[in-house]
Amino acid sequence: MPDRTDTRPPPRTELDELRASDRIFHALLDNAPILISTKDLQGNITMANRHFEILDGYNAATFVGSNVFELFPREIAEQLWRNDRIAALERRAIHEEESVYHRDKTLHTYMTVKFPLLDDEGQVYATCAVSTDITDAKAAQADSVTDELTGLKNRRYLNIRFSEEQKRARRDQRLLTLLLIDVDRFKEYNDSHGHPQGDQVLKAVADAMRQALSRPGDLSFRIGGDEFACLFASNSADESAALAEQIRADLAARLIPHQGNPPCGHVTLSLGLAFVAPDATLSQQEIYEQADQALYRAKHQGRNTVSR
Numbered sequence: 086m087p088d089r090t091d092t093r094p095p096p097r098t099e100l101d102e103l104r105a106s107d108r109i110f111h112a113l114l115d116n117a118p119i120l121i122s123t124k125d126l127q128g129n130i131t132m133a134n135r136h137f138e139i140l141d142g143y144n145a146a147t148f149v150g151s152n153v154f155e156l157f158p159r160e161i162a163e164q165l166w167r168n169d170r171i172a173a174l175e176r177r178a179i180h181e182e183e184s185v186y187h188r189d190k191t192l193h194t195y196m197t198v199k200f201p202l203l204d205d206e207g208q209v210y211a212t213c214a215v216s217t218d219i220t221d222a223k224a225a226q227a228d229s230v231t232d233e234l235t236g237l238k239n240r241r242y243l244n245i246r247f248s249e250e251q252k253r254a255r256r257d258q259r260l261l262t263l264l265l266i267d268v269d270r271f272k273e274y275n276d277s278h279g280h281p282q283g284d285q286v287l288k289a290v291a292d293a294m295r296q297a298l299s300r301p302g303d304l305s306f307r308i309g310g311d312e313f314a315c316l317f318a319s320n321s322a323d324e325s326a327a328l329a330e331q332i333r334a335d336l337a338a339r340l341i342p343h344q345g346n347p348p349c350g351h352v353t354l355s356l357g358l359a360f361v362a363p364d365a366t367l368s369q370q371e372i373y374e375q376a377d378q379a380l381y382r383a384k385h386q387g388r389n390t391v392s393r
């Protein structure tokens with residue numbers, strides 16, 4: 086006979102505990118603003134949370150059970166599937182950026198972590214993917230290192246990249262070059278042509294830099310008002326100087342009138358080069374000072390010159 090005087094709730098059974106944790110698990114899946122899915126080892130989706138509704142072409146009736154190769158264009162499916170395979174075969178978590186279209190046709194970048202799911206025997210039977218939308222964060226990061234006027238990277242980004250580029254050049258046994266560029270008598274140009282026209286000159290400088298330094302790995306910056314910098318690897322000082330000369334000649338050939346810049350009367354640049362040999366250890370400050378001294382010499386040699 087049950088004791089009717091005992092008003093305490095009945096003890097929770099293992100099944101009660103399981104149901105409670107299942108409810109929490111499903112609430113999490115349904116409300117998390119991230120993509121969570123699992124795939125079997127053939128690439129068939131076995132579970133996908135509600136947030137998948139945000140994806141272009143998503144169909145709730147067919148998504149679970151479909152294969153990645155049926156759901157996505159071939160090259161996207163191959164990339165997605167490759168990461169699942171690596172996670173399963175190497176039994177480790179893979180972190181990758183992936184791009185997918187949302188229902189509103191905007192392209193979004195996700196940071197995805199994929200990891201293997203193990204059964205009771207410790208065998209991998211599926212992979213799980215958890216993807217977070219990082220589109221806004223990436224845009225904000227890009228804005229914080231980009232010069233608004235010219236679209237070049239800013240000084241902050243030069244500081245971030247310098248040691249990384251130094252390591253890369255050393256590994257490739259190449260010469261790291263820092264090139265500093267300054268518009269000649271730009272104050273006078275602004276004074277006689279106005280600030281908005283001056284801005285057009287700065288954009289033209291950025292354009293000349295982009296024309297000359299278009300190889301992957303070449304980096305161009307606007308580091309101050311009329312000061313620009315390039316950071317790139319080359320095989321010799323002469324090769325670097327030839328690129329600097331190309332920028333100087335390009336801008337001079339645009340013949341932008343500037344009466345206050347004798348003797349030529351058009352906008353010109355002064356450029357200073359400094360190099361770090363693969364076996365040298367120079368700090369960013371030291372190489373910057375060397376390039377700045379070379380720029381100073383270019384100014385004193387009559388401007389419109391490359392100096393090293």
Ligand SMILES: Nc1nc2c(ncn2[C@@H]2O[C@H](COP(=O)(O)OP(=O)(O)OP(=O)(O)O)[C@@H](O)[C@H]2O)c(=O)[nH]1
Pocket residue numbers: 234267268269270271272273275279280281282283284287309310311384
């Ligand atoms: N139009 C424009 N001018 C800027 C901007 N930022 C800085 N400047 C101007 O750039 C000029 C830089 O001049 P200075 O550094 O004094 O040198 P300079 O006249 O170029 O003379 P040298 O370098 O000796 O040839 C200043 O007049 C600044 O006001 C900008 O974003 N747009």
